[in-house]
Amino acid sequence: MNVTLTINGSTHQGDVEPRMLLVDFIRDVAGLTGTNIGCDTGQCGSCTVHLDGKSVKSCMVLAAQADGSSVTTIEGLASNGTLHPMQEAFRQNHGLQCGFCTPGMIMTAVKLVERNPDMSDAEVRHGLEGNLCRCTGYENIVKSVIAAAKDMGPHSPFEADRAAHRETLREAEEIASRRSE
């Protein structure tokens, strides 16, 4: 079947099997190998990308389900040659070792901070529980996320993304609250 996605601002189209996972579309059709596959059960989070502004594990979504959507991968996170504050914070705080979980970890962390810029150490740790790392013992990842939260303030070039994300979240919460009523 035909699937068309906008990935990091470029259009990618493929005639793929209906069972193809989004992560395989990103890696094999679009040729973007920054998104890694670390498991086959949705546990490790290495393949996390942003799908229409929300972080998702791209091994848990079919490419067909994402047809027509906009995806941001680790390759698309930097803006005009400037690293996203989360990328910079991982480097400054030694938040990575082998680097394999790092793209997914960064993509998750960006959305985590956009949702709540004032997290405690414990909140960051809780928020990252869907992403596994075997190298760092998480300590410097947590440090990186907290440092990035400080740099992702209102004057950040990424503020537009944050505002859009807050809007999405607000809508989602509204829907949720209507449902619970």
Next chain:
Amino acid sequence: MTATIRPFGHDQKRVEDPRMITGQAKYTDDFTLPGMLHLAVVRSPFAHARITGIDTTAAEAMPGVRAVFTGAQMRDAGYGGIPCAWVVPDSGTVTPEHPPLAIDTVRYVGDAVAAVVADNDYLARDAAMAVEVDYEPLDVVTDAHAAHQDGAPQLHADAANNQCFKWTVAGGDIDAAFAEADVTVSERIINQRLVPMAMEPRSALAQVIGSMGEVTLWNTTQNPHIVRFLTSLDTPFPEHKIRVIAPDVGGGFGSKIPHYPEDTMVIYASQLTGAPVKWTETRSENFQATIHGRDHVQDVEMCAKSDGTITGIRATVWANLGAYLSTASTGVPTILHGLMLSGCYTIPNIHEDVYGMFTNTTPVDAYRGAGRPEAVFMVERLVDKVANALDMDPVDIRRQNFIPPFDDGHEVATGLIYDTGNYHGALDLALEKAGYEELRRAQEEARAEGRYMGIGVCTYVEICGLGPSEVAGAVGFGGGLWESAIVRFHPSGKVRLMVGVNPHGQGEQTTFAQVVADQMGVPVGDVDVFYGDTAQTPMGWGTYGSRTTAVAAGAIVGAMEKIKEKGRKIAAHLLEAAVEDIEFDDGKFYVKGSPEAAKTIQEIATAANVAWSMPEGVEPGLEASAFFNPSNFVYPFGAHIAVVEVDPETGEIDFQRYIAVDDCGPIINPMIVEGQVHGGIAQGVAQALWEGVEYDDAGNLLTSSLMDYAIPKAGSFPKFELGHTVTPTEVNPLGVKGIGETGTIGSTPAMYSAVMDALAPLGVEKVDMPLTPERVWRAIEAAKA
């Protein structure tokens, strides 16, 4: 003087990071070659069975399938069994045949039976499911101790009672020590089986160029040169026609040391189809078919005098090797385990028998720490038990039995000579950081309030920096353990360093650049560190056993000394001075006493590379190669303290504090060293609390995905509190020891001890790891009854 920061000892940000934080890192599975095909492996669902038939016709007829092959076909094409690279002498070791694809018998769930090559991964896996294999199930044994008993199912015709080897280490007079002891303690310790779980699954991509008789293998390996050597033994390709490329490797922890059956399968598949062929394991395959670690049954005893002086340790160990020998299987529970039974203590009498056992389980090999965690846990557990028996504080008994500080070698009863050590220093600093006295007071108060707080102390020493090649040969390792390096100055004065080791997360692309920058007086950013390609790097034995910096740095320093020597000659020529009058300091060559008329190393590099005016008899170019064979292993040490509180109603453990003081000698990059310790602690604590492989009686792997094997998450830990003491070694020119495994080695015993300390008032004396809430709760309930 300029206020420049010396590269050595500085928190240099990693040069690896830019590609890894932007998605530009290249791991093996990221490579796609034109016309590339994909391989999927048909694996046995039975732990032990006779293969009575393999029907590939249905699979071959499926869309996109290019080839289906079996072990018999590989054998007929000249492919041999996977070699074992370590045969411990004087142990009666048998090395049963390990075909890359099982030919008539499967011996563990996940054993490879056939392979399918297709246009893409989805089609290959579909077709793999269509391969029909007829099995005649056989009796199964998964436990190493049970495998040794009469009547146990037999795995290999040449291994009677499933015994691969019996190895003994002995020093002193163990029987006399026990006969004369005032107190003895004993325990059966189950050091459970673990999954290494590097986040990057294994992958192998082979491209055979038939006309040239050569093959390139992209591989997730910690040691490309070893993989090339072993591949030359089990494929028709000779060593000089094999190129192994290890691109970015996403963690290993030992699991990417071995040469695996899939390496040879993709080579055969590429030869068969004439196309490049790639295989990448799924995480489920990783659980089944990538090596596991640990898995000892240990019957251990320790004896002591009534004043707390430890006089002996005696053990019988059944080490589970799994169904076949992996690359270094036999060395792990012997040399890297048994020789370390003195720990950091003066224990004059030691005896251990180790039985290496075949069972119907995934092969077991080196997992971070590899043998040393199994030794340190054993020793530390027994020391705690002696302290309990004599009502001594665990700190006091350790201090009393420590080997006193030494700086020129100390021989222990197993025959090893530790390089340098100051165990009191590390313990004192750890106690100070922890506030030990205050913790004990808080514990008393907690107990008075009916709360169960525990404090665990572990003091350890480990053997790493593997190692002198003479010793490697003497203990049966089928290779050397030296390292080599090439330092090359380009005409512009920039530097390329090529090494045979293969970092995969440890950050040596940065630390080695720091070492070169520090000694050559060039900016760190001017040094490019290259590894991971047998065609472009000098021979080296790889990255494992906390050896990369401790051994390769010796070769790097050696190469730089040669560069400096040649630079002196060229500078003397250009400055019209005598060579013996030339000094080199901070990147400049100058005549003694007149530093203003200096030639920079960059100027010398240009002069040497253009060679317009060279001194008589000096060759052009500025490049040097050096080899380094260390005179001894290195022995890092440290003291770890864990603080927990256990909820007796639920068995849950509240992990409150973790203090680690490690001594790896002088530190090149503190940021990286601390990162290594963090990750090590996480893995070691995980063994104590959460992780453990489970098989059922039929040999089914019950923990076969991340849904049922509990690796820690970000919320599993408190912030770690680290410290360092610095005791240099004489073994290498930088005085450095290894740091990659210390965290794992020290933390399992510290955490276990903390939990047992918490449970002491409840009368609980033993719980097998992992200390899950259920197990702890059951032990508490049993103690009540």
